[in-house]
Amino acid sequence: MSDLLERLRGRGWRMTAQRRVVAEVLDGDHVHLTADEVHSRAVVKLPEISRATVYNTLGELVSLGEVLEVATDKRAKRYDPNAHRPHHHLVCAQCGAIKDVHPGGNPLADLPDSERFGFTVSDVEVTYRGVCPNCAATTTTA
Amino acid sequence: MSDLLERLRGRGWRMTAQRRVVAEVLDGDHVHLTADEVHSRAVVKLPEISRATVYNTLGELVSLGEVLEVATDKRAKRYDPNAHRPHHHLVCAQCGAIKDVHPGGNPLADLPDSERFGFTVSDVEVTYRGVCPNCAATTTTA
DNA sequence: ACTTGACTTAGACCTTGTCCATTGTAGGAT
DNA sequence: ATCCTACAATGGACAAGGTCTAAGTCAAGT
Ligand SMILES: [Mn+2]
Ligand SMILES: [Mn+2]
Ligand SMILES: [Zn+2]
Ligand SMILES: [Zn+2]
Numbered sequence: 001m002s003d004l005l006e007r008l009r010g011r012g013w014r015m016t017a018q019r020r021v022v023a024e025v026l027d028g029d030h031v032h033l034t035a036d037e038v039h040s041r042a043v044v045k046l047p048e049i050s051r052a053t054v055y056n057t058l059g060e061l062v063s064l065g066e067v068l069e070v071a072t073d074k075r076a077k078r079y080d081p082n083a084h085r086p087h088h089h090l091v092c093a094q095c096g097a098i099k100d101v102h103p104g105g106n107p108l109a110d111l112p113d114s115e116r117f118g119f120t121v122s123d124v125e126v127t128y129r130g131v132c133p134n135c136a137a138t139t140t141t142a
Numbered sequence: 143m144s145d146l147l148e149r150l151r152g153r154g155w156r157m158t159a160q161r162r163v164v165a166e167v168l169d170g171d172h173v174h175l176t177a178d179e180v181h182s183r184a185v186v187k188l189p190e191i192s193r194a195t196v197y198n199t200l201g202e203l204v205s206l207g208e209v210l211e212v213a214t215d216k217r218a219k220r221y222d223p224n225a226h227r228p229h230h231h232l233v234c235a236q237c238g239a240i241k242d243v244h245p246g247g248n249p250l251a252d253l254p255d256s257e258r259f260g261f262t263v264s265d266v267e268v269t270y271r272g273v274c275p276n277c278a279a280t281t282t283t284a
Numbered sequence: 285a286c287t288t289g290a291c292t293t294a295g296a297c298c299t300t301g302t303c304c305a306t307t308g309t310a311g312g313a314t
Numbered sequence: 315a316t317c318c319t320a321c322a323a324t325g326g327a328c329a330a331g332g333t334c335t336a337a338g339t340c341a342a343g344t
Binding site: 108 | 241252270
């Protein structure tokens with residue numbers, strides 16, 4: 001993640017304790033936190049950080065292309081630091097757990113011209129849904 | 143759509159003017175309205191229908207499997223009466239227009255076991271994004 | 285026609301997210 | 315080392331989408 005901070009400084013980003021903390025919270029694999037989750041975790045490290053700053057910083061990271069917005073459920077947006085490797089998502093329908101996945105195939109090629117309604121199609125987003133091992137175990141035991 | 147109303151009555155649904163109007167508003171192809179859009183249109187036919195009733199009725203239609211919730215943008219949920227023919231969506235990134243599409247291929251088969259993290263994967267949702275003919279024309283002219 | 289439980293209503297309330305005026309500060313200039 | 319100032323942070327108001335409740339209404343079985 002210091003990679004990220006270096007790159008941002010290079011882009012003229014003013015480095016502040018708040019921004020550092022947000023970047024730290026977003027470190028890791030399969031991380032897809034809501035803005036409020038980012039805020040809760042940031043508060044542990046920097047008690048006075050405000051909600052507005054978290055939203056601002058996430059918004060900037062998104063515009064800079066360093067973080068992705070993901071909308072897997074129909075509630076809050078989630079923020080995904082894995083922006084440099086294209087991927088899709090696998091979501092547990094019960095607990096909401098989200099994994100990054102890299103399916104084979106080319107879904108764009110699977111959309112015939114007759115199904116394009118004259119659109120210029122540039123992008124496709126795939127969301128797999130199922131039940132995670134954890135939830136499966138809990139349900140069968142109960 | 144009277145098919146739908148018959149089926150619902152058969153399931154013990156009490157038939158009211160409000161429910162009839164909501165069902166009417168949701169008739170047609172490529173229909174993906176937000177709850178508030180449903181409400182505005184319903185009000186034209188039945189001026190005193192309330193927002194709460196629209197939300198209640200949509201929620202019931204979703205539980206009954208007669209209407210789908212679609213979250214193509216990150217704002218309001220959209221309600222889709224085309225629940226009996228599985229399909230995916232093609233969305234205009236500029237104006238938000240949504241078309242129902244039926245791609246070939248089998249995205250489920252494209253997710254290798256090594257990318258399933260022990261999940262039982264049961265469903266996949268594909269969203270294509272692009273620019274609709276209308277928006278393309280407007281942009282090139284301007 | 286009567287009865288009753290399901291349905292509808294208005295509005296309070298919640299969550300997520302944005303906006304703004306004010307206060308604070310990072311980092312270059314001296 | 316200190317000063318300066320443009321940029322950043324803050325808290326609170328605001329807005330949109332959505333949920334919940336208490337009270338009134340009505341569809342439909344008898
Ligand atoms: Mn991801
Ligand atoms: Mn549809
Ligand atoms: Zn789970
Ligand atoms: Zn368009």
